[in-house]
Amino acid sequence: MPRWLDRRWLAEWSVIVSLLLPTSVVAQPATIVLVTNHADARVVPLLTAELEASGVTVRTLDRGAHEITPADLRAVARDRGAVAAFRVLIAAGRFEVWLADRMTGKVVLREVLLSHGGSHVDEVEVVLRAVELLRASLLELDAPLPSRGEVAAPPELVQFVSDERGRSRFGVRLGTAVLYAPGGLDPGLVLRADLRARIVEGFGFGVIGALSILPLRVTAAEGSASLTPSMVGGYVSWGPHAPRARLRPSLAIGASATFVDVTARAEPPRVASRFTAWTPAPFFGAALGVAVSRHLHLLVEALGVVTLRSTSIVFDGREAASFGPFVLATSIAIDVVWP
Numbered sequence: 001m002p003r004w005l006d007r008r009w010l011a012e013w014s015v016i017v018s019l020l021l022p023t024s025v026v027a028q029p030a031t032i033v034l035v036t037n038h039a040d041a042r043v044v045p046l047l048t049a050e051l052e053a054s055g056v057t058v059r060t061l062d063r064g065a066h067e068i069t070p071a072d073l074r075a076v077a078r079d080r081g082a083v084a085a086f087r088v089l090i091a092a093g094r095f096e097v098w099l100a101d102r103m104t105g106k107v108v109l110r111e112v113l114l115s116h117g118g119s120h121v122d123e124v125e126v127v128l129r130a131v132e133l134l135r136a137s138l139l140e141l142d143a144p145l146p147s148r149g150e151v152a153a154p155p156e157l158v159q160f161v162s163d164e165r166g167r168s169r170f171g172v173r174l175g176t177a178v179l180y181a182p183g184g185l186d187p188g189l190v191l192r193a194d195l196r197a198r199i200v201e202g203f204g205f206g207v208i209g210a211l212s213i214l215p216l217r218v219t220a221a222e223g224s225a226s227l228t229p230s231m232v233g234g235y236v237s238w239g240p241h242a243p244r245a246r247l248r249p250s251l252a253i254g255a256s257a258t259f260v261d262v263t264a265r266a267e268p269p270r271v272a273s274r275f276t277a278w279t280p281a282p283f284f285g286a287a288l289g290v291a292v293s294r295h296l297h298l299l300v301e302a303l304g305v306v307t308l309r310s311t312s313i314v315f316d317g318r319e320a321a322s323f324g325p326f327v328l329a330t331s332i333a334i335d336v337v338w339p
Helices: 007-025 043-052 070-079 123-142 155-165
Strands: 031-036 057-062 084-091 094-101 106-113 170-180 188-200 203-214 216-220 223-238 247-266 273-291 296-306 311-315 318-323 326-338
Touching: 031 043, 031 070, 043 057, 043 084, 043 123, 070 084, 070 094, 070 106, 084 123, 094 123, 106 123, 123 155, 170 203, 170 296, 188 223, 188 326, 203 247, 216 318, 223 273, 223 311, 223 318, 247 296, 247 311
Parallel strands: 031 057, 031 084
Antiparallel strands: 084 094, 094 106, 170 188, 170 326, 188 203, 203 223, 216 223, 223 247, 247 273, 273 296, 296 326, 311 318
16 A cells, blocks of 8 residues: 555644644734823724724733834834834824834824814824824835835735725716617717715715707608707716725716707798707616726716606607607716825
8 A cells, every 4th residue: 555545644644734724824814013101091992993993903012101212113013023013192282193114114103283282182083193194104005116115015904005095085077978869869979077076985976967969860751850958967876885896886866957959940831940948857877887097987877867848849740759758878988086
């Protein structure tokens, strides 16, 4: 029997594999150290909770009244195998947040002076400043420069920074849309533009405007007509919050005022006419965006518009075509988002 099939040989290898697996397969979460003293007792639990929400492990080191230097802070992080270390210094009228970041190799400081000489320090503001300092430091990882860091950034903190970058608050959308009015009209083309803002995660609101650049037309024995629609409205939108996703679906629902300028050219001896009609028009849409870069997306959207009053084209008492009650628009647009 070959040696590698012997039971005793297999038992020895099973022991070796069982000893190796816990350290080679199970990844330990990244660690951040908070160096504390008695003055920051109310800040540390809040900062701990905020950092742990990103998926890292937070450990504290009580230095009491003894102060440390920036070099000491870097040594604390290195000695405990942490990717970073914080020190919050609170004094009358100001506070300081120190960060030793081993992922970028920097020690950075943020100092905040309280307005009007106040002495009360808002713990929530301290926590926000500390987290902002960490995010700002990690943004350097995207710079096209060699890293000076001692350790690689763990996936938890990469996602932590990406989530913040992905929370674009504003957007401008510009594109063209083909209009289909299933009432006997040939398709038309409009230019559409949107301004958007995010309300909360995943939800936003916007305003939309559209202007015809190629009218919808109808031709009959009695004459021809062209319809030049335009609209202005507002909407709310929803899309799953996935900052690093390349494909970004979204839904929208809103209401608009739609205007239709009609020019009818009748065959003699009939009389030509021109008039403008308007109607309230709720709409709903579904879109799929493709992230080309952080600030630029390409978008394909289908928009359904329900006109509460239809606009009819009548020749000699016969309705030749109508705009409404349902209009479909399919558009291709460029979406610019910031910050």
